[in-house]
Amino acid sequence: xxxxxxxxxxxxxxxxxxxxxxxGKTTTAINLATALAAVGEKVLLIDLDPQGNASTGLGxxxxxRGVTTxxxxxxxxxLEAAVAESDIPGLxxxxxxxxxxxxxxxxxxAERRHFRLxxxxxxxxxxxxxxxxxxxxxxxxxxxxxxxxxxxxxxxxVIIPLQCEFFALEGLSQIMRTIxxxxxxxxxxxxxxxxxxxxxxxxxxxxxxxxxxxxxHFGDKVYTTVIPRNxxxxxxxxxxxxxxxxxxxxxxxxxxxxxxxxxxxxxRARPQAA
Numbered sequence: 001x002x003x004x005x006x007x008x009x010x011x012x013x014x015x016x017x018x019x020x021x022x023x024g025k026t027t028t029a030i031n032l033a034t035a036l037a038a039v040g041e042k043v044l045l046i047d048l049d050p051q052g053n054a055s056t057g058l059g060x061x062x063x064x065r066g067v068t069t070x071x072x073x074x075x076x077x078x079l080e081a082a083v084a085e086s087d088i089p090g091l092x093x094x095x096x097x098x099x100x101x102x103x104x105x106x107x108x109x110a111e112r113r114h115f116r117l118x119x120x121x122x123x124x125x126x127x128x129x130x131x132x133x134x135x136x137x138x139x140x141x142x143x144x145x146x147x148x149x150x151x152x153x154x155x156x157x158v159i160i161p162l163q164c165e166f167f168a169l170e171g172l173s174q175i176m177r178t179i180x181x182x183x184x185x186x187x188x189x190x191x192x193x194x195x196x197x198x199x200x201x202x203x204x205x206x207x208x209x210x211x212x213x214x215x216x217h218f219g220d221k222v223y224t225t226v227i228p229r230n231x232x233x234x235x236x237x238x239x240x241x242x243x244x245x246x247x248x249x250x251x252x253x254x255x256x257x258x259x260x261x262x263x264x265x266x267x268r269a270r271p272q273a274a
Contacts, residue, residue, distance in 0.1 A: 010125050011044070012267055013136045014193060015155035019178065020171035021142035023163040024198035026053045027233060027243075029139035031253070032159075034242040035260035036135055037090035044083060044130075046138045047096035048117070048147050054139040055095035058086045059240030062097060070099040073107065073116045073150065079124040088245070092133070104146040113146060114186055118154035144178055152182040157193035159263070161227075162214065164200050164207040169214070192221055193266060196259060200226040225258040 016029040026049065033045040047054040048069055055065060067082040072094065082094040107113045117138070124130040138151040152158065160175055162168050172195070183190045195218055201207045215222050227233075230252035236243040244253045 011130070011133045011136045012157070013121060013138065013155045014263075015138045015140055015151040015158045016161065017138075017140040017148060017151065017158050017175060017178075018160050018162065018171060019142060019144050019148070019174050020163075020167070023142075023168075023171070024161045024227060025142065026057060026139050027237075028159070028161045028196060028198065028227070028256075028259075029054055029137055030057045030237075030242045031233075031244055031256035032260055032263065033091055033135075033137050034088055034244045035256045036137075036263070037088050038244065038257070039260060039264070040090070041134045041264075042090050042092075042132045044092045044094065044133050044136045045086075046094045046117075046121075046136060046151075048100070048138055048151055049096055049141040050098055050101035050147075051141075052096040052098070052100075053237070055093060055097075056240065057237040057242065058088075058091075058093055060084065060086070060093060060095050061240075065095040065097050068095050068097045068099065069117075070097060070103055072120050073100075073103050073147075075110075075116070078127075079120040080127055080129040083124075083129065088242070100147070107146060114149050114153050117150040121154050144174075148178070149182060149186070152179065152190060153186050155187070155190060157191040159193050160195045161198045162195050163198050164204075164210045166206065166210075168210050169217075172214070193263065195222045197222065197226040199229045201229045223259060223262050225255055225262055227255045227259070228252060 016025055018025050033043045036043045067077045071077040072079050072082050083092050086093050140148045140151045162172055228251045232247040232250035233243045233252035236246035239246055
């Protein structure tokens with residue numbers, strides 16, 4: 001099954017993925033979703049990480065998560081039942097909980113196990129509840145698992161957050177191999193939307209070397225915007241807020257606003273289906 005087709009009536013589905021942890025993946029998912037909502041897009045953020053950090057980062061406590069993405073993948077509920085409004089106008093959330101960690105084992109013999117999320121999104125996008133949603137962002141777990149494959153099977157494109165540190169290129173090569181495998185075997189329409197450099201410190205020689213190496217290899221697939229190492233970004237999740245709400249004027253928040261603009265520009269520059 002191919003992902004939901006992109007046109008004016010259906011959402012673009014972007015997976016935020018990196019098999020390496022600690023690269024700013026969830027932070028990017030939360031703040032990019034917030035920035036897109038802030039410029040008038042209607043956004044659904046799907047938390048597909050059993051840690052549920054995207055849910056926590058948007059102020060949804062574990063006790064307040066009713067239907068989660070676990071029940072959606074298991075087939076007990078439709079995606080519509082899991083979707084809840086956040087405190088940010090235009091930003092919806094499908095939360096995750098620890099039960100999601102068991103989904104891979106439970107679904108191992110299930111019919112269409114690689115397409116559970118794609119099927120749920122397709123149904124949601126066609127429903128009244130899904131009308132007007134222009135972007136669906138999927139926060140993937142930091143591993144190659146059935147959950148990640150479900151996200152990549154459903155997505156039109158992938159955004160890869162990449163920390164500017166020594167092992168960055170190794171992690172990048174791993175996720176690129178995964179993307180290529182999914183494209184070859186499951187979802188031929190899957191694209192790389194871009195690579196975003198995170199925890200960037202221009203005073204650090206290693207940061208600059210990593211940036212040069214990544215840009216040299218991936219060219220214009222690397223976003224012009226870089227996300228700086230910024231304490232306000234780190235503090236925001238403990239307050240249950242995206243950085244853009246916690247401190248709009250901090251360099252990190254401003255960078256995510258610029259990143260959202262780049263994402264939108266790249267989407268608008270895409271060749272449109274006939």
